[in-house]
Amino acid sequence: MKVENKGLKVWLSNDQHIRLLVQAGFFILIIWIGYQFYGFVKYFETDGQSAWFRRPPGVEGFLPISSLMGIKYFFLTHDFNLIHPAGMILFGVFFLFAILMKKGFCGWICPIGFLSEYIGKLGHRLFKKKFILPVWLDYPLRSLKYLILLFFVWAIITMSAEDLRAFIYGSYNRMADVKMLMFFVHLSLFSMTVILVLMGLSVFIKNFWCRYLCPYGAFLGFFSLFSPLKVTRNPETCTDCRKCTTACPSNIKVHGKLRVHSDECMACAACVTACPEEDTLKLRLSKRSGRSISIRTYAIILVAVFFIVTGIAMLTGYWVSSVQPVEYQHWIHQLDSPELDHVR
Ligand code: SF4
Ligand code: SF4
Structure with a gap:
């Protein structure tokens, strides 16, 4: 037993193992959120024949565009909309991390970054080689994620308060979480191929998606330049x-x-x-x-800020969506209806 404890102590003495624990903790949390949300949607899909699950507000963390619109709308009108409040809070926390603590979200919390990192490590083990793209290709490819980001940011910048209100309170945004889930549950052949290709590329080139294509990472990366840390x-x-x-x-x-x-x-x-x-x-x-x-202090601050901010949001009523179960019941059988089309 003593030998086992000593082994664990040695293992934990490596700061990168502390990071792995934090990443794994958030990954499990996100899997749990996905499972809960799937159960919630299934309940309405089966007209109450399957088990009831409460909707986990954390699922809104996967709606960054809607969150960004909500934040702009808040600054224009001072109306903190409760359609996807958790999404806005999470977006705000990750933005805060970027400004104060660099891209802590990418290196410590993001599930895609976590998977991508370990796929890269697997590739490194298999090929015992670090594949690095030449600078002439690396630089233009790295700008791709900024172009994608610019596309979204420009679209949001040009939206008036009225446009934002129409989007935020519209049916599409109210059901955006369900639509996102359905995208992954019923992956088209094309989407599946794209995901597999990106995973395959990550085996050879570390963090392929994050480095070249992720607009969220680009957004946080830009603001992380201002971080004093x-x-x-x-x-x-x-x-x-x-x-x-x-x-x-x-x-x-x-x-x-x-x-x-x-x-x-x-x-x-x-x-x-x-x-x-x-x-x-x-x-x-x-x-x-x-x-x-120290890296440990960094980890403690990151995790503490995350749970303190989300905890305050829960206690003050800025966490749970105002979209009612009856709306999900109404829309879930008609997700392809033109009324749920994207507001342009
Ligand atoms: S900072 Fe200097 S000493 Fe430390 S790993 Fe880098 S090159 Fe080596
Ligand atoms: S420079 Fe930044 S990304 Fe690279 S190893 Fe250090 S902390 Fe990680």
Whole structure:
């Protein structure tokens, strides 16, 4: 027993294992949310023949466009709509993380990032090689996610308060969570092929989807540039061993930087863990002399802020949607109806 405890202690002494625990915890939470929501929808699909499940508000975390519209609408009208309030709260928390703590959402919480990272690790094990695209291809591909982001942001920027209200309170948005679920439950051959291709590419190129195509990551990455917290290197104690650069899943040349200013940095701290020199590579609030925070403290702050903010939202009534079960009952058998078409 003692030997087992010692093994666990050694395992937990690696900061990247702490990150794995946080990622796995959020992943399980998201699977649970997906299961609950599936049960909720099934109940109405079967006209009450299957077991009743409460709708988990956390499912709205998968509706970032609707959340962004809700936030803009709030700033224009001061109306905090309760159609998908949890989505707005989650979007706000992840935005806050980006501004204050870099892309913590991508490196510690996102289920897609988690899967993508471990698919990449599997690829690395299989091929014992890190595939990196040449710069002339990497740069234009990396701009793709910004173009996709621009498309959505531009569409939202040009919407007036009236347009936003029509979308937010419209039937399409009210049932957007169900439509999203149905997209995955009844995956078309095309969508399945795209997902498989992206997964296949992630085997060879680390975080393919996140690096090149994810608009959410692009949004957080852009704002993470303003974060005071950055991986910071002390050139006086650095031995130029380059272990940090080898460990970085975002292919950042950490060994050559004093502060990592990249929008690709996910605050995973793999580089910090890999650095063999004491006090050389740290997450610091400002330049070399600035206050540093350990990876464990970072993890505690991230998890605590997440649960405190979502907890406050639950207690103050800004978490549960105002869309009533009777509406789901009404719409679930007519999801293809033109009334549920996207408002343009
Ligand atoms: S620079 Fe460090 S913290 Fe940033 S993505 Fe690379 S390994 Fe992770
Ligand atoms: S791992 Fe540490 S010592 Fe080695 S190059 Fe990077 S910062 Fe310098």
